[in-house]
Amino acid sequence: xxxxxxxxxxxxxxxxxxxxxxxxxxxxxxxxxxxxxxxxxxxxxxxxxxxxxxxxxxxxxxxxxxxxxxxxxxxxxxxxxxxxxxxxxxxxxxxxxxxxxxxxxxxxxxxxxxxxxxxxxxxxxxxxxxxxxxxxxxxxxxxxxxxxxxxxxxxxxxxxxxxxxxxxxxxxxxxxxxxxxxxxxxxxxxxxxxxxxxxxxxxxxxxxxxxxxxxxxxxxxxxxxxxxxxxxxxxxxxxxxxxxxxxxxxxxxxxxxxxxxxxxxxxxxxxxxxxxxxxxxxxxxxxxxxxxxxxxxxxxxxxxxxxxxxxxxxxxxxxxxxxxxxxxxxxxxxxxxxxxxxxxxxxxxxxxxxxxxxxxxxxxxxxxxxxxxxxxxx
Ligand code: SF4
Numbered sequence: 263x264x265x266x267x268x269x270x271x272x273x274x275x276x277x278x279x280x281x282x283x284x285x286x287x288x289x290x291x292x293x294x295x296x297x298x299x300x301x302x303x304x305x306x307x308x309x310x311x312x313x314x315x316x317x318x319x320x321x322x323x324x325x326x327x328x329x330x331x332x333x334x335x336x337x338x339x340x341x342x343x344x345x346x347x348x349x350x351x352x353x354x355x356x357x358x359x360x361x362x363x364x365x366x367x368x369x370x371x372x373x374x375x376x377x378x379x380x381x382x383x384x385x386x387x388x389x390x391x392x393x394x395x396x397x398x399x400x401x402x403x404x405x406x407x408x409x410x411x412x413x414x415x416x417x418x419x420x421x422x423x424x425x426x427x428x429x430x431x432x433x434x435x436x437x438x439x440x441x442x443x444x445x446x447x448x449x450x451x452x453x454x455x456x457x458x459x460x461x462x463x464x465x466x467x468x469x470x471x472x473x474x475x476x477x478x479x480x481x482x483x484x485x486x487x488x489x490x491x492x493x494x495x496x497x498x499x500x501x502x503x504x505x506x507x508x509x510x511x512x513x514x515x516x517x518x519x520x521x522x523x524x525x526x527x528x529x530x531x532x533x534x535x536x537x538x539x540x541x542x543x544x545x546x547x548x549x550x551x552x553x554x555x556x557x558x559x560x561x562x563x564x565x566x567x568x569x570x571x572x573x574x575x576x577x578x579x580x581x582x583x584x585x586x587x588x589x590x591x592x593x594x595x596x597x598x599x600x601x602x603x604x605x606x607x608x609x610x611x612x613x614x615x616x617x618x619x620x621x622x623x624x625x626x627x628x629x630x631x632x633x634x635x636x637x638x639x640x
Pocket of ligand 1: 533534535536537538539540566567568569570571572
């Protein structure tokens, strides 16, 4: 299969979640979950505001007890993004949430108390017009499927999801999003792949219990990157053990950016440096990254430290700097537009970025012309 074919996003059916639509050609929305007790309104709202500030678009809270259930509507009134209630074990909490102000519920039908209770939840979700995530998890798969397959393998996870979809559809309900989570990356990847071959329901993707930063981000990036590049995923959560919940949101957006599934900021391509380096590249790139923090133009900016790959990368980027001997050459859309000293490099680059719409200046020098400018004498 050609690379371009493998990265085409799979078209799923659309499911409305408050003001957002999940699936179809809509963006892959970034989701997170609070680590607070929902009994604590102030703490929960404060954490959701931190997530909102980072760009989170859907947030989930756990509703394990009556006291937490009582707070759902109050919490929703104090936040600006759709609220998802996450329920395990007690189907009455799911029924209760469907009477509160939330845009979606998430249940794991495998631990909600059996088929009859699951059906009660589905019927009420249908009546209330509330979508639901069928959250299948390798750690809490139905016993009969574990016995049938011997372990919570991808086939077992997919059979669980399809079984619950079939039951819901038999009751006339189809507002579902599906997740098939495992902390084992190959199992998660294969589960999403198998499911997507058999169903067009949108998927929420995640690698569950990925652990602490930085390994948790690396593990999630491996799994979610492969899933996204396989064309799968309509919402995403990076599950990290971190005190700064916004880490989850930042990591999710970075994964969407790196897979080109959703580009919402400039991407800086910088070389790792080596013995050929002749400028303080770390300083230059750090300053550029800092000054790009609020920039949302989806530009590809390449900053390389010498002429080995610098001109080639710079020509391929929207804007590029090929550096050497304390100088640099700035490229715009493949053409050289300026020669700059190292001390002016960041200002000159930012000048091009800040005037990107108006900028019409392009140079005419052939790429080979820059070699005498920045080449190191032997
Ligand atoms: Fe080294 Fe040049 Fe490559 Fe940077 S671009 S890593 S300085 S060879």
